[in-house]
Amino acid sequence: MSSPFENASNFNIEGGTHIYAKNYNHYGKRPPKSSIEKLREHIAAGALHNSAERCDAPKCHPETRVAVQEEVVSWICDGDSDEDREGIMWVTGPAGSGKTAIMGSVADGCQGKGILGATHFFSSFSGSANRRSKQYLVPTLAYQFVQHKAMTQVAEQILSAVERNPVVFEQKLEVQLDQLILEPLRACRDHPPLPEWPKVILIDGLDECEADQYHDTTRSDVSPRSKEDDQTEILSVLKKAASDPDFPFRIVIASRPEPAIQSFFTEVAHSVTRKLFLDEKYNPDADMELFLESKFAIIRRRCHLPSLWPREDVRQTLISNASGQFIYVVTVGRFMEGSGEDPDQLLNQVLQLPGIKACANPLAPLDALYTHILNSSPNPPLSTLWLSLIFREQYFVRALDLGPAPATFVRLYLESYPGQVSYAFRNLNSLVSTPSMEDHDSPYRLYHKSLVDFLQDRSRSGTLYVELKVVLEHFVDRYSHLWKKSMQGVIGIPDAAQFAGVSEAD
Incomplete structure (x- = not known):
């Protein structure tokens, strides 16, 4: 009988049970982590443009936003011939103007052309928690360089840097940039890049990056960092990269024109930045008309409506109401498609909304x-409370610190009876993506962050606005209820309300 260690070499036995060999591992020490494993542990995989987390992310409808995409891609490919030769393009515009859809479509197009170097899509309201932290940005970009077939020499330098300094991931953003990106690129400058080298880095949703705190936030003598601090730090290192002669990539950054970001591009980085503002120049009305016609054609076929439905003036009214915000017509389309009711009646409901x-x-x-859709819920106050709890205040994200909790967990936490969440979210499928009951892993997802803006602004949400105090009290009340319920099941402690002779409604 052959020995189980017949092919093992360079091995030793510790304590008679722990065995480590170069090519044999049995109930013993794990082999040391490779450099790429160390790097992998510090990236935001969900921030990649083609990640599973972004499978439902918006993309430009075919034949729409063509002018914007062409301008961005033209700048990426041929911007070196421009007189000013800026290294950064800032794509900006108001909420709902289609920035993320454009960036997603540009990423796909650049990947198809072989010019995409790396992407990072920040998100404050969906996806993993690490998608809203600055600490994962540089490692995520570096990891994508390591994976790129044309950058093998740079990849070796990046992994060597990780091996030399494994704590680089806990260091300042500028140190991470230097050690994981700039120095590896400099080390390869004597080797001309191959023709198939990538050309661009795309970063979306910078305004959704939130602040990392490095001290006890309960201390009154230390001011907490603001998200603007971290966003400015990111912009500073990106400007440093774009200004480095050994940095071969163009950088496209998309964000809302928040004051701190606007100030940075206007006052600090104006000499290296080209601004692209999503306004009437790019004819959003024509794009929205194409989108609506496609959506109406789908509804006509499905519901056997006449070819002239709806009237031409209806499309123009919707486009006028949108005021350049693509999210308006997209939400109208979802509202008509998703409820199963007569789409003509639903469209008339939209057209009869207050004509401001x-x-x-x-x-x-x-x-x-948004007000009309939320009021179509069977219980608007409860629906708005739960939406505020899940998305506006993100209590489930903060409690778990792992990203959005699975919908199954949320239902167990919130429901006073089985099916209550489904009841509360009925008719809201144009705003919220709800996983099936058989899906125990996926979270509830909002289709667009503009709903969060609406919920947290009393002047916009009006009677649907929920005070922060009420949201927190409901979260704590549910926790207390579940804790008492679990204690009853474990050690038989009677419910406090029943002990006092009071029955609970739930």
């Missing part, structure tokens, strides 16, 4: 649409 002049308040039609 868009020029006076461009958000008013979107707010009226």
